[in-house]
Amino acid sequence: MNSLSEIASQLNKVESILLTCHIMPDGDSIGSLLGLGLPMLSAGFNVTMFSADEVPERYKFLQGTDKIVTGNLPEQSFAIVVALDCSDHLRLKPIWEQVKDSFIINIDHHPTNSSFGNLNYVDATAAATGEIVHTLLGEMRLEPDLPAASALYVAISTDTGSFKFESTTTRTHEVAAQLLAAGVNPKDITPLVFDLRPRRAVFILREALTSLKFSQDGKIAWMVLTDKEMKKAGARDEDLDGIVNFAKNIEDVEVGLLFREKADGTVKVGFRSHRVDVSSIAKSLGGGGHARAAGCSLESNLETALQAVLTAVDKEV
Numbered sequence: 014m015n016s017l018s019e020i021a022s023q024l025n026k027v028e029s030i031l032l033t034c035h036i037m038p039d040g041d042s043i044g045s046l047l048g049l050g051l052p053m054l055s056a057g058f059n060v061t062m063f064s065a066d067e068v069p070e071r072y073k074f075l076q077g078t079d080k081i082v083t084g085n086l087p088e089q090s091f092a093i094v095v096a097l098d099c100s101d102h103l104r105l106k107p108i109w110e111q112v113k114d115s116f117i118i119n120i121d122h123h124p125t126n127s128s129f130g131n132l133n134y135v136d137a138t139a140a141a142t143g144e145i146v147h148t149l150l151g152e153m154r155l156e157p158d159l160p161a162a163s164a165l166y167v168a169i170s171t172d173t174g175s176f177k178f179e180s181t182t183t184r185t186h187e188v189a190a191q192l193l194a195a196g197v198n199p200k201d202i203t204p205l206v207f208d209l210r211p212r213r214a215v216f217i218l219r220e221a222l223t224s225l226k227f228s229q230d231g232k233i234a235w236m237v238l239t240d241k242e243m244k245k246a247g248a249r250d251e252d253l254d255g256i257v258n259f260a261k262n263i264e265d266v267e268v269g270l271l272f273r274e275k276a277d278g279t280v281k282v283g284f285r286s287h288r289v290d291v292s293s294i295a296k297s298l299g300g301g302g303h304a305r306a307a308g309c310s311l312e313s314n315l316e317t318a319l320q321a322v323l324t325a326v327d328k329e330v
């Protein structure tokens with residue numbers, strides 16, 4: 014693995030830099046993108062912040078999201094591509110063919126990271142990629158201003174479930190403390206990120222809860238959403254964030270699952286657990302993630318996907 018000071022000196026050397034994050038970006042992706050991108054822009058770096066998918070509505074209150082280029086990658090060559098929070102090259106799928114021959118810096122905290130970069134910094138003990146970005150800014154002698162600090166606070170608070178997950182360490186709180194010292198006020202951020210939901214998100218949550226089922230021993234709980242239900246609720250992928258936890262957070266349940274049928278003939282599965290290592294189960298099904306939060310995508314119908322996943326999970330609980 015490379016060091017953050019190597020990465021910092023590499024970034025200091027070059028002309029044009031593309032910063033990007035994974036498809037279907039979450040809070041850590043958008044937060045890390047802005048948290049690194051905004052201070053670099055202020056310092057005069059030639060930086061493009063890019064996300065193949067739209068910035069989810071709930072993060073648009075963050076200053077600087079209008080500077081994130083979305084959709085197609087600009088027709089321009091970049092000396093360096095920085096991939097943030099991407100566990101493997103498939104997380105960059107829409108742009109991978111365009112960027113795969115560039116010099117890639119891979120900065121991530123997923124233990125399943127495939128080290129696909131030319132420089133790789135993967136710290137699985139970091140609660141969020143945003144936590145690593147904060148350290149990298151220090152190496153680059155850049156100070157996050159309030160918009161960047163707010164973005165990093167979003168990155169860290171979302172990936173730790175508001176500092177609740179076991180990934181939360183003293184360092185997580187130390188970084189958060191420094192972000193608060195930079196002017197971040199959690200009450201301006203937390204309600205917008207964690208509490209406020211559009212109506213369509215509540216409608217799709219209702220559908221998910223209606224579908225709730227349990228294994229015979231009660232240790233596995235799962236919910237299923239069909240494409241038809243998604244369309245009827247007018248729900249988007251981003252509206253599903255956190256729904257799987259309703260299955261996990263039931264007494265006696267060890268693993269919670271959310272199955273989401275997609276129009277393209279695939280089924281997306283979200284895994285959450287209390288003790289079981291679901292990243293290895295997800296990995297065995299072609300996915301990946303963290304020990305207690307993972308996911309995979311199966312090319313099959315719902316019924317087959319349910320059977321395959323439940324069989325695999327049942328073996329581990």
Ligand SMILES: [Mn+2]
Pocket residue numbers: 041042098122140141142172
């Ligand atoms: Mn992350």
